[in-house]
Each structure stands twice: as structure tokens, then as C-alpha cells.
Amino acid sequence: MQANLRVRRFDPEAPEPSARMQDYQIEVPEHFTVLDALIQVREEDDPSLALRCSCRASICGSCAMRVNGQARLACKTRLTAVAPEGETVIIEPMGNQRVVKDLVVDLALFWNKIRAVEPYLQPAGPEPEDEYIASNESMLNLLTPMGCIMCGACVSDCTALEVDENFLGPAALAKAYRFIADPRDGASRERLTTLNEYGGVWDCTRCYMCVEVCPTGVAPMDRIMELRDSVMREIGTTTPGARHIESFARSVARSGWLDETMLAVDSWGRFNLPKLISQAPLGIRALMRGKLPKPWPLHHKRPGAEFVGRIFKRWESNKP
Amino acid sequence: MKYAFYPGCVSRGGTPELYTSTIAIAGKLGIELEEIIGASCTGAGVLQEKGLKLGDTLNARTFAMAERLGLTTILNICSTCQGVMAQANQRLLADADYLAEINKELEPEGLEYTGRVVIKHLAWVIVEEVGLDALKALVTNPLPGLKAAPFYGCYILRPSSALGLDQNPGREQYLERIIEACGAEPVNFPGRLKCCGFPIMLINERNSMKMVADHTISAKEHGADCMVTPCPLCHLNLDGQQPNAAAKAGRKIGVPILHLPQLIGLAMGFSAKELGMHQHIVSTKTIIEKASVRV
Numbered sequence A: 001m002q003a004n005l006r007v008r009r010f011d012p013e014a015p016e017p018s019a020r021m022q023d024y025q026i027e028v029p030e031h032f033t034v035l036d037a038l039i040q041v042r043e044e045d046d047p048s049l050a051l052r053c054s055c056r057a058s059i060c061g062s063c064a065m066r067v068n069g070q071a072r073l074a075c076k077t078r079l080t081a082v083a084p085e086g087e088t089v090i091i092e093p094m095g096n097q098r099v100v101k102d103l104v105v106d107l108a109l110f111w112n113k114i115r116a117v118e119p120y121l122q123p124a125g126p127e128p129e130d131e132y133i134a135s136n137e138s139m140l141n142l143l144t145p146m147g148c149i150m151c152g153a154c155v156s157d158c159t160a161l162e163v164d165e166n167f168l169g170p171a172a173l174a175k176a177y178r179f180i181a182d183p184r185d186g187a188s189r190e191r192l193t194t195l196n197e198y199g200g201v202w203d204c205t206r207c208y209m210c211v212e213v214c215p216t217g218v219a220p221m222d223r224i225m226e227l228r229d230s231v232m233r234e235i236g237t238t239t240p241g242a243r244h245i246e247s248f249a250r251s252v253a254r255s256g257w258l259d260e261t262m263l264a265v266d267s268w269g270r271f272n273l274p275k276l277i278s279q280a281p282l283g284i285r286a287l288m289r290g291k292l293p294k295p296w297p298l299h300h301k302r303p304g305a306e307f308v309g310r311i312f313k314r315w316e317s318n319k320p
Numbered sequence B: 001m002k003y004a005f006y007p008g009c010v011s012r013g014g015t016p017e018l019y020t021s022t023i024a025i026a027g028k029l030g031i032e033l034e035e036i037i038g039a040s041c042t043g044a045g046v047l048q049e050k051g052l053k054l055g056d057t058l059n060a061r062t063f064a065m066a067e068r069l070g071l072t073t074i075l076n077i078c079s080t081c082q083g084v085m086a087q088a089n090q091r092l093l094a095d096a097d098y099l100a101e102i103n104k105e106l107e108p109e110g111l112e113y114t115g116r117v118v119i120k121h122l123a124w125v126i127v128e129e130v131g132l133d134a135l136k137a138l139v140t141n142p143l144p145g146l147k148a149a150p151f152y153g154c155y156i157l158r159p160s161s162a163l164g165l166d167q168n169p170g171r172e173q174y175l176e177r178i179i180e181a182c183g184a185e186p187v188n189f190p191g192r193l194k195c196c197g198f199p200i201m202l203i204n205e206r207n208s209m210k211m212v213a214d215h216t217i218s219a220k221e222h223g224a225d226c227m228v229t230p231c232p233l234c235h236l237n238l239d240g241q242q243p244n245a246a247a248k249a250g251r252k253i254g255v256p257i258l259h260l261p262q263l264i265g266l267a268m269g270f271s272a273k274e275l276g277m278h279q280h281i282v283s284t285k286t287i288i289e290k291a292s293v294r295v
């Protein structure tokens, strides 16, 4: 079959380096992956095409790139899956990272973030005589984050990183979870304290992009949500993010539905006067257009709200 | 066609125009809506951070209420409610013991969820059940020359495994199809599938405002007259925070943000007032003029 590839090229050594798209039309067998096709281009048509790969079997994590706008492992993506009718396949380097050449990006940002979460065991207390013993069950929830092959796909497409390079990002936070949830680690509290700060767990937008693109099912966002819960238990509700969750729960437990106005006030802090004043123009604009929701105590209860309240109470009392 | 209608908290709070415009077009589309009275908030992904089981219990309660109405499809007008419900349903249906455990919590209210509910967004109902041809037949005021940039946001497409995108790959393009059916022109732009920034608006305002500015500016630079969204939370941020975002970005933006049913309503010839177009923060005047509907 014919494969139509449109590849983003960038040559840093060109007299005036700038990115451009280049089309390749090649004849390939039906079972070819995007990576197979790119390698064929490099071997038969254009030896100047730069790309990174090694295992060709979705193990090493080297070949992540954007295919039709989404980060994927090129070796795990069949051409027929992304271009069933022989459409043009758009191939670009990963996002959120500096392009070195063509499809190769500089992974410094990725590795710096992984390093920042101290990705090694820090046991507490004196060393045991033999090995550290951990029960089978206590290690089961580490299996998902341990599946990470460090490909960088999640970092490429993370919408929070795109606006703020300070965010630790999905891969590093999933890695942090891996150690915090490890029963042999003794530094969980310190780790959670760091993650409670700017750039940590609260800056994730919950956009599901990392869950969608991760080729090994790490689901970094789900790990981040578990970390938020741990932060709230261990450190307390000290941040706007944590207050946001508490206020949300309070209003639904009380009335069955969300009190949007109180949610804003509580998240900023009820006594945070400068913030409240700075947001007044927005409140007035909304009020003038008949869309400022009435806050507690004017926020009315939904019918059956007492049953919703009961569900909350039972859930609280059954919590481990 | 009759549906169990879940308007969500925000269409009853911060974006009343979404509720008004939905009711307006539903009648014409032959969509009969029976509101699930007493349904709680879905948790919006926020209560799910406290605990999945808490959120799943609240949603199972809503599903059971829909079943009690004798209805099996819940129609959502908020992507976030839609996505959160779809994920809850997936977990409840995957594990009979879990469902039984949760049903115990619903007993005092006399409710039981038997697992028959299907969760759909208004956009899906329009394309899959009403049909685009039927929609086109109702377009009495086509909108040629109106360039609309579809802004999907997150929860109507991700995680795809919970949203039936494998069986219905077309769902990734429904907004474009509906915009075309209204006689308008869809505009592709880089922000199409990204996050609007609403979930971190109260947490990291700077980042949230940057997202609003990036997406609205890029839609504008790609020639859009307006953006269209299936999610009122995206609307709260892209419309409500646009003046702030513009001030922070140090430039004018002024891109009107339409709720999906407002766009459809314009093409059906409803007046701007009937669609709540005057309730936006960013003026919709240019769109009302382009659509030449009554003010």
C-alpha cells in the first residue's frame, strides 16, 4: 500500500533554521508501523531524516512523537490505524520540549523533572539485617506507575506544562506516587510537603491528556488525584486546591448541588480581602447579566438533599 | 424521543442561558426532556479526588432516579457532567459486587440502580438520534459566513475508553458536523482539544488565564468570529474570564463564546433574547448581527 507521510523537519545547522513540512510517498507493506515507515524513508529516500528509536517493540520508550497531533510511540502505531483510507499522516516531534533536529527532542526537561522528585527509595530507620520485606498486597498499587517506560508522551501533551514550565508534570508526579505509596519509603511526608507547593499536584488541570496518550496505562492523572488525597490527609487543607475540594464537598453535602459563589470565596480564603476585592468587578459583571449564583445561605436545597447528606456521612465514617 | 434530563449545577447557576437555549431548541428537535428532580451534583471530578466511591454513589443515585422515571438515556448539556457520569457508569457496570455495595447506600431512599442507563451529551443525541438531516431541515436561518471554532475541551473526548469513541469514532468531529448543518463554517485551531483552564481557575489563576488567552487568541487568529463549546465550565472561563485574560495578556480579545444550543438556536431563527445571548460577559452583538436574528 502507499503511505503518505508529512513530516515536520528542522535542521539546526541550516543557514536560517526554521521548521518546515516535507511530504514523502512510499510503498510499504500493510502491517507497517509509523516507525517502520520512517526508517524506510531514512534508509531508502532521505538519509538526513533524524529520529530516535531502539527496541521497535514499545519497550524502550525512545520513539515517542506526535502522530496526527497526539503523542504516541511510533513503533506501537500502525499506519492503518491512523490512516485507514491512506490519508496523509502528520508526524511531528513531541511538544513542550526543545527540538534538536527533525523528530528528535531534547529530553533535559523530562529528566530534570524526574530527578526533582528524588526517584529512589529513602527508607527510614536503621537498615534491616537482610532485605526490606514488603507484603505482596502493599506493592500491588505500585504496578501501574512502575509500568512507565519514560517515553515522555505525557509530558509532550500536558496542557498545564504548556503554559507553565515550572509544573512537575505527569511523568514525574506518577514517579513520586510510586515512592510515596511504597511501604518501604520513609520520606513520604517530606515528599508530600514538596508536592503541596507551587508546581506540584494542585497545578494539574485534570485534562486527561496524559491518561489518553500514555502507551503503558500509567494514567498519571489518576495517580496525581491519589496524591492530592494523600496531601490533604498528611499535610492538611492548606492550599486553595485543597480548600476548593472541601468547599465543594461541603456545599454538595448540605444542599445536593454546587454553591459556585461560595466555592470561589472558600478557595481564595474567606478572609482574603485583597483577592475578594480584586474579583469584585467580575462578580458585578455577572450580577448585571443575571448570572451570579446565590451563595449560602440563599443557595437552596435540592429535594432529597438529606439523602445526599447521608451518603456523605456514611462515606466519611467508612473511610479507612 | 424522551430523555431523562440532567441540567447540572452550572446551567442552573452561572450559565442560565445554557438552560434557556437548550429548552428552546429541544422542542423543535423533538427531544422531550424530563428533568431528574432531586439529582445531586456529579462531583465534577472534584469529589472524585476525595474518593471515587463517594462520587460513584452520588451518580448511581441519579441513574436510579432516571430508571425510576422509566427512562434509560440521560441527556447531559455539560461535558464535565457527561464525562464524570460515563466513568462512574463504567465502574458500576464492570463489577456486580461493587454495584451491590453501592445500592445498599441507596436503599434508605428506596432507590436501586439496575445498570440500564446510557449517558449521552446533547451533541451525541442530535447527531446519533435526531440526525443531521433532520437538524438541517429545521435550519430556517442558515448562518453562511459565520466562522465558528469548535472548542471541545476535555471531558467530551477523554478518557476515550469511557466515552465510547472506539465504537463511535465520529464523536471526535460532531461539533464540526453540527456547525456545518447550521450553515456556518467550522474553523480548525490548535486549542481545539485542550483544557480551558477552568479547573485551576481558583487554584492557579495565572496559568488558567494563560489558557483562556492562548485559546481565544489562537481561534481569532485562525479567523473565527466566535467559539462554540459543549461545556458550561469552558464557557465560564472562556467567556467570564476573557476580560481578565485579555488584561493579563495586554491586548484586546473580544471573541464571543457560544453554547452549542445557542448556535443551533440562531440557525433555527430564535431571537437573541430567547437564547440568552445578552447574558454573556463578552458581547455577542457581532454574532447576533451576522446571524440577522431578532434582538
Ligand code: SF4
Binding pocket: A154, A157, A158, A159, A160, A161, A169, A170, A203, A204, A205, A206, A207, A208, A209, A210, A211, A220, A221, A224
Ligand atoms: S491531567 Fe494534569 S498532568 Fe495530565 S496532562 Fe492534564 S494537566 Fe498534565
Ligand code: SF4
Binding pocket: A147, A148, A149, A150, A151, A152, A153, A154, A155, A170, A171, A174, A213, A214, A215, A216, A217, A218, A219, A220
Ligand atoms: S507515564 Fe506513560 S506517557 Fe508518561 S513517560 Fe511514562 S510511559 Fe510515557
Ligand code: FES
Binding pocket: A053, A054, A055, A056, A057, A058, A059, A060, A061, A062, A063, A064, A073, A074, A075, A076
Ligand atoms: S522504539 Fe522502543 S518504544 Fe518505540
